[in-house]
Amino acid sequence: MSGTDRKVSAKKDSQLVLRLDRGERDAFVELCRELDTSAAREIRRFIRGFMNDHTAE
Template identity: 45%
Template sequence: MKDSGLRIRIERELREKFIEVCRQQDRPAAQVIREFMRAYIADNETPETPEKKKRVSR
């Protein structure tokens, strides 16, 4: 369920090239961005260990 938005400022040329590639692949730009975000999180998220939780809660 999508219930939130994200507004970013990017260079016009970057946006135009991105939109064009999405069109060539017949994929909505928002879908591509969501997939990138999920992959980025999966690649960079670290599970919290009990030791980290203890240090944070002090």
């Protein structure tokens, strides 16, 4: 499936810039690759979970 075949729930139009140790970043990206996911996807998943855990309903 190509990137154009995927449905996108909402257009992503913002960026978050992080400063990380290069070795830590590279290890994270490599682990994501080994797990067949992307670093961006995992960071988005973390942010959504964090917000769900810490937002009053």
